[in-house]
Amino acid sequence: MVSVGIVGGSGYMGGEVLRVLLRHPHVDIAWVTSRSPGPIEEVHPNLYDTGLHFVRLEDVKTPDFVLLALPTGASIEVAVRFLQAGARVIDLGAAFRLHERHTWERVYGQPHAAWPLVHEAVYGMPELHAERIRTARLVANPGCFASAAILGLAPLLKAGLVEAQRLVVDGLSGTAGAGAEFSRAIHHPEIGGNVVLYNVVGHRHTYEMEQELRSVAHQGVHVHFTPCYIPIVRGIVDICRCFPTEALSRTQLLAVFRQFYQEQPFVKVYNQPQDVDDAWHYKPYPWVSAVAGTNYCYIGMDVDDERHSIVVMSVLDSVGKGGAHVAIENLNIMAGFARTAGLLDRGFHP
DSSP states (O other): OEEEEEESTTSHHHHHHHHHHTTOTTEEEEEEEOSSOEEGGGTOGGGTTSOOEEEOGGGOOOOSEEEEOSOHHHHHHHHHHHHHTTOEEEEOSSTTOOSOHHHHHHHHTSOOTTTHHHHHOEEOOHHHHHHHHHTOSEEEOOOHHHHHHHHHHHHHHHTTOEEEEEEEEEEEEOGGGGOSSOOGGGSHHHHTTOOEEOOOSSOHHHHHHHHHHHHHHTSOOOEEEEEEEOSOSSOEEEEEEEEESSOOOHHHHHHHHHHHTTTOTTEEEOOOOOOTTOSSOOTTSOOGGGGTTSSOEEEEEEEETTTTEEEEEEEEOTTIIIIIHHHHHHHHHHHTSOTTTTOOOOOOOO
């Protein structure tokens, strides 16, 4: 057993971490903090009668692991405190994701108060960095859009099968990805029946995509990313269009992805058989709802021979594989547990 503290448990990420850890076979929840102490069900009614209470950060002791679900600036200070006290830290935010200081400070609009820790932090994508995560003191959880895009494009770039300078990603997100704080753009009367595009130039997750895919491709990478919110709660689909360096069939593509992810328990290469007489061609492609509430990423694909392009569809839960669940996957790796411990639940249907 390991003891785990959650800093910032009142948001959606913190609440989802708690929901999963409550049934984790090897974790004891040491405490969960909030600026407003009190019963946890006042904020998370799904956790009614668990006996958990929010406490103040200044009153807690150091556990084995600390998960941070805080705004970016606040994460830095708290990470320093617990690392110095001997805990291992997983930051669910963006404080330690980007490796270039001038890019991070420009993108996040603030100076970084503990930049040496960035050189130590491991980008928390187990499919790419499991061995480094295993011994890390500090893990930087990936962004949700970035997770879907990186998982969707890495096999092609690793094999040199697509042009690294022309990667087009359209990201559609449920509103849970925006967090629990009120925003007009995701207020139900505004987004219901609507699609809200935002930060269409220079979105923060673009820099994560390019950083990680550059390491995979061993060359410069350009990602042209456009995000939007759609009127669902959980889930992300990244639709990635890329341009092959050689002719490829869909069968060949599926084989590339299956080989790349053959040892990865939470990435599923998706391919439902399609009725050739059905004019509405959708069965081979993954649904966002299929992964809601899970740590799974489903990846589908197709080839557009007429336009000499490939389309990859990567779906995951923005607070699951795109957030809280992958943080627990990283914790499992760091603690030496089975990577799948507490995380094997599948999505709901309907």
